[in-house]
Amino acid sequence: MSPSDKALLTVLVVFAILVWLLPMIAGIYMEEQERKKRGEPDNSKAQYDERQKLIRLEAGTHAFYTLIAYLLIWLVLEFADVLHWEARTVTLLAAGVMLAMLVWNGECILRGAMLGFNQQKNEASQITTYFAVGACWTLIGCVNLAAMSGSLGTLQILMGGSYLIMGVLMLYARRKRRQAECRPDTGDGET
Amino acid sequence: MSDGAITTITILLFIFVLSAFIWPIALGIHLELEGRKKRGEPPAYDERQKLARLRAGSRAMYALLFFLVLWAIINQTGWFDWTASILDMVLCALMLTWCVWASDCILHDGFSSWKDKRKDADLMVITFSLPMAQFVRAFCDSGITASWVPFIFACADFAAFCAVLFCKWRREKHTEREEEAL
Numbered sequence: 001m002s003p004s005d006k007a008l009l010t011v012l013v014v015f016a017i018l019v020w021l022l023p024m025i026a027g028i029y030m031e032e033q034e035r036k037k038r039g040e041p042d043n044s045k046a047q048y049d050e051r052q053k054l055i056r057l058e059a060g061t062h063a064f065y066t067l068i069a070y071l072l073i074w075l076v077l078e079f080a081d082v083l084h085w086e087a088r089t090v091t092l093l094a095a096g097v098m099l100a101m102l103v104w105n106g107e108c109i110l111r112g113a114m115l116g117f118n119q120q121k122n123e124a125s126q127i128t129t130y131f132a133v134g135a136c137w138t139l140i141g142c143v144n145l146a147a148m149s150g151s152l153g154t155l156q157i158l159m160g161g162s163y164l165i166m167g168v169l170m171l172y173a174r175r176k177r178r179q180a181e182c183r184p185d186t187g188d189g190e191t
Numbered sequence: 192m193s194d195g196a197i198t199t200i201t202i203l204l205f206i207f208v209l210s211a212f213i214w215p216i217a218l219g220i221h222l223e224l225e226g227r228k229k230r231g232e233p234p235a236y237d238e239r240q241k242l243a244r245l246r247a248g249s250r251a252m253y254a255l256l257f258f259l260v261l262w263a264i265i266n267q268t269g270w271f272d273w274t275a276s277i278l279d280m281v282l283c284a285l286m287l288t289w290c291v292w293a294s295d296c297i298l299h300d301g302f303s304s305w306k307d308k309r310k311d312a313d314l315m316v317i318t319f320s321l322p323m324a325q326f327v328r329a330f331c332d333s334g335i336t337a338s339w340v341p342f343i344f345a346c347a348d349f350a351a352f353c354a355v356l357f358c359k360w361r362r363e364k365h366t367e368r369e370e371e372a373l
Binding site for chain 2: 089
């Protein structure tokens with residue numbers, strides 16, 4: 001594929017993404033405006049307490065360190081030439097971005113800062129969404145791998161895997177929280 | 192011995208030497224922190240500064256993510272050959288994140304410890320960024336990197352730090368003048 005073809009393809013991909021995104025953004029904006037007019041409370045926007053805000057900031061910093069470590073490890077492996085990468089730079093970059101997002105989301109989920117305090121009742125639907133989206137992307141990735149589009153397939157499987165892991169983490173956090181709620185209070189400060 | 196084996200041994204030796212430098216420093220910091228706790232000394236950064244540093248870390252992550260996505264798009268278009276070089280990408284990423292993190296910390300008074308009573312303690316960032324730019328220049332000059340873009344990033348860092356420090360100095364002067372007027 002020549003560079004001009006690649007450029008054309010990139011422009012087309014960006015255009016296709018915009019075609020998908022713009023109606024969604026317009027829909028969300030119109031719904032928000034309608035809600036404001038009706039005077040309904042906006043629960044779609046997460047509201048976090050001070051503890052959650054702090055946890056989210058810490059998780060962001062940890063994700064940042066993870067991404068830097070990933071880049072340095074990649075650099076060392078590239079120079080050592082011990083691993084002969086089949087994947088393209090874009091795939092590896094996307095994998096790094098996904099890893100960082102997974103660390104960030106994972107820490108937020110495990111420390112109870114993923115959903116705002118006004119969104120706790122949406123937890124079950126959030127878990128279902130994670131599993132559904134994860135399964136979809138994994139399936140599409142497998143189909144692409146089978147169709148010999150290795151790079152795209154790997155990327156989609158990674159994305160699907162990230163969503164599935166987030167779903168599992170959310171289930172685990174929910175189970176742990178429920179166990180803690182069911183445990184009798186010993187009276188010495190521990191629940 | 193093959194070239195690959197020599198490169199691997201060199202890299203392993205490099206990592207070993209690097210870790211030999213890092214671990215005593217890490218251990219020293221850990222012991223010092225433990226000692227401070229035992230002596231009941233307050234931490235080097237107060238709560239407000241810690242929060243500012245965390246926020247700066249979070250912003251640096253967003254900047255890094257944005258940069259990597261942009262790099263991936265440029266690499267995909269194939270306009271510039273040097274986007275295929277991983278070393279160029281990592282050096283540029285490090286320069287950018289350092290600039291975002293340190294600038295944000297300086298602007299929110301989280302760069303130097305509250306114990307540091309020197310008036311111009313934030314100027315330390317210039318003393319860090321100058322050798323860093325020389326380090327990057329050495330990479331570019333020796334031809335290990337595919338382009339001079341990392342050095343441009345390093346120079347931009349230096350310029351950005353100068354601008355940030357100047358802004359902060361002006362802000363402080365303005366506050367002082369207001370206080371005097373009151």
